[in-house]
Amino acid sequence: MCGIVGYVGPREATTIVFEGLRRLEYRGYDSAGVATLRGGRILVRRAEGKLSNLEHLLADQPINGHIAIGHTRWATHGAPSQRNAHPHTDCTGEITLIQNGIVENFLSLRQALQAEGHVFSSETDTEVIVHLVEKYVAQGCSLAEAGRRAFAQIKGAHAIVLLSSREPDTLVAARLGNAGGVTVGLGEGEMFLASDIPAILEHTRRMIFLEDRQMAVITPTGPQFFSLDGQAVEKSVTEIPWDPISAAKGTYRHFMQKEIYEQARSITDTLRGRIDFETGVVTLDELNLPPKAVSQIKEMVTVACGTSAYSGLVGKFMIEALARVPVEVDYGSEFRYRDPIVDQHTLVLAITQSGETVDTLAAMEEARQKGARLVSIVNVIGSMAQRISDGVILMHTGPEIGVASTKAFSASLVDQLLLGAYLGQARGTLADQDSRSLAQALAELPELAGRVLQDGYNDYETLAHDFHDREHFLFLGRGINYPIALEGALKLKEISYIHAEGYPAGEMKHGPIALIDESMPVVTIAVQDNVYDKMISQIEQVKARGGIVIAVAHEGDQVVRDKADYVLTIPRSHPLITPILAVLPMQLLAYYLAVRRGCDIDQPRNLAKSVTVE
Ligand code: M6R
Numbered sequence: 216m217c218g219i220v221g222y223v224g225p226r227e228a229t230t231i232v233f234e235g236l237r238r239l240e241y242r243g244y245d246s247a248g249v250a251t252l253r254g255g256r257i258l259v260r261r262a263e264g265k266l267s268n269l270e271h272l273l274a275d276q277p278i279n280g281h282i283a284i285g286h287t288r289w290a291t292h293g294a295p296s297q298r299n300a301h302p303h304t305d306c307t308g309e310i311t312l313i314q315n316g317i318v319e320n321f322l323s324l325r326q327a328l329q330a331e332g333h334v335f336s337s338e339t340d341t342e343v344i345v346h347l348v349e350k351y352v353a354q355g356c357s358l359a360e361a362g363r364r365a366f367a368q369i370k371g372a373h374a375i376v377l378l379s380s381r382e383p384d385t386l387v388a389a390r391l392g393n394a395g396g397v398t399v400g401l402g403e404g405e406m407f408l409a410s411d412i413p414a415i416l417e418h419t420r421r422m423i424f425l426e427d428r429q430m431a432v433i434t435p436t437g438p439q440f441f442s443l444d445g446q447a448v449e450k451s452v453t454e455i456p457w458d459p460i461s462a463a464k465g466t467y468r469h470f471m472q473k474e475i476y477e478q479a480r481s482i483t484d485t486l487r488g489r490i491d492f493e494t495g496v497v498t499l500d501e502l503n504l505p506p507k508a509v510s511q512i513k514e515m516v517t518v519a520c521g522t523s524a525y526s527g528l529v530g531k532f533m534i535e536a537l538a539r540v541p542v543e544v545d546y547g548s549e550f551r552y553r554d555p556i557v558d559q560h561t562l563v564l565a566i567t568q569s570g571e572t573v574d575t576l577a578a579m580e581e582a583r584q585k586g587a588r589l590v591s592i593v594n595v596i597g598s599m600a601q602r603i604s605d606g607v608i609l610m611h612t613g614p615e616i617g618v619a620s621t622k623a624f625s626a627s628l629v630d631q632l633l634l635g636a637y638l639g640q641a642r643g644t645l646a647d648q649d650s651r652s653l654a655q656a657l658a659e660l661p662e663l664a665g666r667v668l669q670d671g672y673n674d675y676e677t678l679a680h681d682f683h684d685r686e687h688f689l690f691l692g693r694g695i696n697y698p699i700a701l702e703g704a705l706k707l708k709e710i711s712y713i714h715a716e717g718y719p720a721g722e723m724k725h726g727p728i729a730l731i732d733e734s735m736p737v738v739t740i741a742v743q744d745n746v747y748d749k750m751i752s753q754i755e756q757v758k759a760r761g762g763i764v765i766a767v768a769h770e771g772d773q774v775v776r777d778k779a780d781y782v783l784t785i786p787r788s789h790p791l792i793t794p795i796l797a798v799l800p801m802q803l804l805a806y807y808l809a810v811r812r813g814c815d816i817d818q819p820r821n822l823a824k825s826v827t828v829e
Pocket of ligand 1: 520521522523566567568569570571572575618619620621709822824825826
């Protein structure tokens with residue numbers, strides 16, 4: 216969950232590392248630090264709180280060098296404070312380290328190291344690693360060998376980078392398990408390291424990803440790779456197609472805002488080259504699922520977390536309708552703890568924007584062990600989820616920086632529609648005419664999304680004005696739009712800190728109806744689909760109890776307009792596409808309410824973009 220950046224080369228290393236941290240601030244923002252080497256000495260600057268505090272410290276007490284590491288922290292062990300911020304340094308002051316992950320056996324290691332005379336200066340689990348490295352360096356090991364021996368002793372998942380004044384041109388990095396990525400960026404006479412691609416994208420697009428239990432020893436002339444048992448490893452280079460501009464905020468006030476408004480474009484990119492809009496035929500080359508493999512699938516299980524899990528719930532409706540395959544959806548964090556029933560006839564679909572969410576990766580590993588075929592819908596190219604899957608459908612939505620996921624949600628819905636159509640075409644469950652009408656609707660989708668996102672199409676400012684002081688919201692949806700109610704509630708909770716619940720509308724009378732009064736807005740998705748009449752009666756039930764209704768409805772629906780207090784409209788479309796349009800007002804409602812409440816939109820409290828701890 217922490218952000219990691221490293222640099223070695225001729226340029227001013229602290230500046231490059233700090234700029235990289237700025238792009239990773241969404242990873243963790245309770246403290247930050249950098250370390251460099253100057254005159255044979257390690258120099259460290261650390262500050263509690265947001266990155267701007269470190270920026271001020273560096274302005275007051277600059278440190279310059281040609282090798283540096285930097286870290287943004289999301290606290291696990293030890294409160295957010297300057298002394299617990301990374302980098303952590305050993306007793307000699309010669310070795311310093313940054314880490315992402317939890318050292319599960321840190322207590323016993325710490326006691327043993329203290330008994331050997333090591334003095335600790337923080338409350339973190341991380342610090343044991345640097346003292347272990349110190350111990351092996353004192354025995355005559357190189358930094359890489361000392362790291363290798365230390366890494367063999369620590370339990371848990373980690374991404375680690377080491378820097379030592381004894382080897383002033385070398386960074387040592389390692390990945391152990393799924394605590395987030397370690398990416399080596401290749402430059403000319405300079406090398407970069409990062410937990411996430413956007414941190415170094417402006418310097419290079421040529422990247423190498425560490426696999427589990429691999430290390431990199433990096434000097435300005437290039438990296439060498441080893442397994443943790445010391446064997447040399449050959450690695451291939453991935454060219455990242457992302458444009459550095461796409462990782463910048465541009466003229467927008469917030470990344471979340473930019474990413475919401477980008478969706479007409481990002482949906483186009485997700486569709487591009489994958490569907491013939493005339494015939495409706497879907498081609499998903501990287502899915503690696505030939506017709507013979509499709510014919511062996513008896514059921515699907517989707518594993519994901521948070522917004523991606525809600526996307527999976529919408530996808531269940533899409534895939535079952537198009538391919539007539541039963542789809543079960545489970546949280547990554549639950550799946551592996553229930554001895555799931557999957558086998559070689561199960562297609563397991565992981566949905567993950569980052570491709571590094573530890574619970575989703577663990578669920579994928581569980582499915583793999585049980586013999587399931589594994590495919591994923593992923594945004595971050597080269598991420599672990601992509602690498603461990605048998606096939607992939609990339610979101611093609613560009614980097615998503617806002618902690619609240621928006622454009623990745625709509626892209627993953629488009630991907631699931633394509634997957635459903637692909638499976639339906641291979642299984643013969645989707646008639647040619649139905650393929651064509653879906654394709655036609657998908658062709659119109661970017662334009663329809665653009666319409667919903669146009670200035671003045673819906674009035675969010677009024678809603679923000681009228682409801683920014685409310686404590687609770689209820690979101691209701693039914694059928695394929697029920698998960699959109701869940702997603703609307705999640706978006707609101709995350710960025711505005713208003714308590715919100717998403718509920719299947721038909722269940723309201725079984726409990727939540729007791730909450731309804733004149734102070735709690737009820738957001739209902741009441742589009743003209745097969746459950747429209749039912750949704751109208753839900754609205755009536757809310758109104759009969761004095762509730763306030765904010766309805767998402769189709770353009771021109773006078774019935775809803777007459778009954779609801781406020782209406783957010785969306786254009787009519789194919790019923791399987793409607794959720795992709797219905798989520799847009801949910802995102803904008805949450806965004807405008809949070810802005811009005813003065814919340815920190817891109818760095819909501821306690822949250823991190825990639826959740827790499829259990
Ligand atoms: O990267 P992933 O899609 O695997 O992330 C899953 C969740 O952590 C993520 O969707 C989270 O719920 C977002 N903050 C939602 O906006």
